[in-house]
Amino acid sequence: MASLHNQAPPSFWDNPQNFFGSIGNHLPQPASFPSASDVKREARAYSRDIFASWETLHAILDTHEALIRKRWGKKSQDQRKKILLGAWPKMSLSHRPDYKVIDNETVQERQKGTRYREAYLWPYINIEDLVQGKSLLIFLNSRGRYLPEAFSNADLEAAHVGIVSMAINRPFLNEYTMILHGQTTLHAYGKLLSWSDDDRAFDWMMSGVGKQSGEGLLILEIQKKILEFLVQCCRLLLADLPPESLTDETASIQPEPEPVVTDPTACPSLAAMSMEAPYRVPAHLDFQRLRAIIAANFSAAKDHLWALREDPGYFANVATDSSGHRMEVLRDDHGKQHPRLNKPVFWGFVLHHIVTGAYGSLLMWEGLHNQITLLVALKDKYSRSISPMKSLPSEYMDALLLFRYLLDRAIDFQIQELVMVVPSSPPLRSHFVREPQIPNSTKMSCRSKGTKSSLMYLFGLLWDKEQLFLHGLPNIMDDLDTVLRNDASQRTLASPFVAERISKLAVLAESLRQLGLYQPWSSSMEFDDTASREEFKTFYNNATSRYSKLPEALTDVPLAELGTPSHGCFNYPIDKRRTEENVKAMRKAEQNLDAFWHAFDDEAARKDRALQGLATLYKVAEGREFQRTPEWVEPLQEVK
Numbered sequence: 001m002a003s004l005h006n007q008a009p010p011s012f013w014d015n016p017q018n019f020f021g022s023i024g025n026h027l028p029q030p031a032s033f034p035s036a037s038d039v040k041r042e043a044r045a046y047s048r049d050i051f052a053s054w055e056t057l058h059a060i061l062d063t064h065e066a067l068i069r070k071r072w073g074k075k076s077q078d079q080r081k082k083i084l085l086g087a088w089p090k091m092s093l094s095h096r097p098d099y100k101v102i103d104n105e106t107v108q109e110r111q112k113g114t115r116y117r118e119a120y121l122w123p124y125i126n127i128e129d130l131v132q133g134k135s136l137l138i139f140l141n142s143r144g145r146y147l148p149e150a151f152s153n154a155d156l157e158a159a160h161v162g163i164v165s166m167a168i169n170r171p172f173l174n175e176y177t178m179i180l181h182g183q184t185t186l187h188a189y190g191k192l193l194s195w196s197d198d199d200r201a202f203d204w205m206m207s208g209v210g211k212q213s214g215e216g217l218l219i220l221e222i223q224k225k226i227l228e229f230l231v232q233c234c235r236l237l238l239a240d241l242p243p244e245s246l247t248d249e250t251a252s253i254q255p256e257p258e259p260v261v262t263d264p265t266a267c268p269s270l271a272a273m274s275m276e277a278p279y280r281v282p283a284h285l286d287f288q289r290l291r292a293i294i295a296a297n298f299s300a301a302k303d304h305l306w307a308l309r310e311d312p313g314y315f316a317n318v319a320t321d322s323s324g325h326r327m328e329v330l331r332d333d334h335g336k337q338h339p340r341l342n343k344p345v346f347w348g349f350v351l352h353h354i355v356t357g358a359y360g361s362l363l364m365w366e367g368l369h370n371q372i373t374l375l376v377a378l379k380d381k382y383s384r385s386i387s388p389m390k391s392l393p394s395e396y397m398d399a400l401l402l403f404r405y406l407l408d409r410a411i412d413f414q415i416q417e418l419v420m421v422v423p424s425s426p427p428l429r430s431h432f433v434r435e436p437q438i439p440n441s442t443k444m445s446c447r448s449k450g451t452k453s454s455l456m457y458l459f460g461l462l463w464d465k466e467q468l469f470l471h472g473l474p475n476i477m478d479d480l481d482t483v484l485r486n487d488a489s490q491r492t493l494a495s496p497f498v499a500e501r502i503s504k505l506a507v508l509a510e511s512l513r514q515l516g517l518y519q520p521w522s523s524s525m526e527f528d529d530t531a532s533r534e535e536f537k538t539f540y541n542n543a544t545s546r547y548s549k550l551p552e553a554l555t556d557v558p559l560a561e562l563g564t565p566s567h568g569c570f571n572y573p574i575d576k577r578r579t580e581e582n583v584k585a586m587r588k589a590e591q592n593l594d595a596f597w598h599a600f601d602d603e604a605a606r607k608d609r610a611l612q613g614l615a616t617l618y619k620v621a622e623g624r625e626f627q628r629t630p631e632w633v634e635p636l637q638e639v640k
Contacts (some may be wrong), residue, residue: 036192042220047190050227054147056246059249068237083231095128097126098123110166120163154282170214177210178211181208298369301358305359319351321497326421338434352551372590378399407515426495431456433447535549
């Protein structure tokens, strides 16, 4: 390519077809190379159809939304399916159909022209999701009550799998930006701006306010079909009414019904919010809600570390669970156990991981909580100066980018946890084989025996960085939740130990999804984050320097001698009736647990002052003290 560049005249590179042709298959090829007049003409046609359908849907809801809700609520699932297929005859049947079809074609086949364009462009338009609960009612209300510009970024993001898998190729027009965000009229929506005519056009594209022309046309195509589909759903639900009455301008407008909620008495779960998100109005980033989610996990991390230090029974259970989720429990190609399994060195590794994992998790959630708390304050500080048409104040944007960086590191941490514990978990270990260990190394790996299941497929996506980028973490976690909720056979494959780690990763995925809602600025975060990554890396390393010294402090602590639960040293009959024997056993278990942690604390204090501060980080709640069992006192005999 370098020699071609030297030989070609400058005019050669002015033609984008020449550029894409010269690089072959190294980058996705555009679907076409339209002229500016072609793009303007196509955008105007889309915009006319979109606003015509939106005005029809809006008018129907103004006069008939309550009736539509009542009728839909009375329909059986079979009746709902018939209506949906009547409005969209070839609708996908299953949740996330883009996942289902991606392996049906090679990359080359997708690039030449996928057979599953609808599955990729409208993954949330499917029978499984829309017949459930109130999904369609939420969809109708959001799209009919809010203008199309509110959904422009979300509609493009929904097609993420299709775009990055190269199943969906977009037209390419250089040096133009299409404006959608914030445009509320037919003539402004989809307007094309030339970089040479408007100095703001390029900056708007880079900041997310505008879109590359091909992306803009794709958004318009997606929205046109969505609104036509929803209008047709309304017509089928109201088929007994004269068609002209549905949009009669003389009809009295009814008050908008109460917001559609799945269960008005319950606090929405992460699963419910994730399931309904494609159908609702894309929320503005709610830092307060995000802080509450992260605070809950920060609190759980503190409680976990506290319980490890206070409760011998809890400590023993965690140690036993952890020992059953390590690579050593897997058999090798010859069916042999690992030579160190259940030996002191094995328990040393188990306990080392418990201690470092507890402190690592605490620091991870503490960092995220501190940063989201800062963002709450900065959002309030700059609330009057924030405008979608302007860049964010640098202090605020830097804080957002740092939060995103910390979030990425936390996600890496949790995924690596799953890589370690899933193969060796009791329900799945028979499906894996331990690989030969590298000499003079403590690292181990394993390989799958090739067993296929929905759960293992999704774990594979999480563990493969390319597939993780292709599908997107929030999408994978959404599908993982669906599988675990709806398929009992798959649910039994996730041990409670694994399920707990899936839950933590789901919280981080929801945080990532929430951050993506902060449009238009989130569109430019990847670009800005690249420039700041080294700075954030330095900050992160400094903030976690205490944790990096933790393994060293544990090297001289006799972990196995003091903490192996199989010795019976943590027998803790707290659930039994108090007798002299049981009280002595409880006190002995508490003393053994204290000895374990005192050894760690003393070694930390001896080696490093900063590490001493980390060792006592569990003292996180003022007025909170360990509960210890008092000595046995003979009960007084009743005088008869």
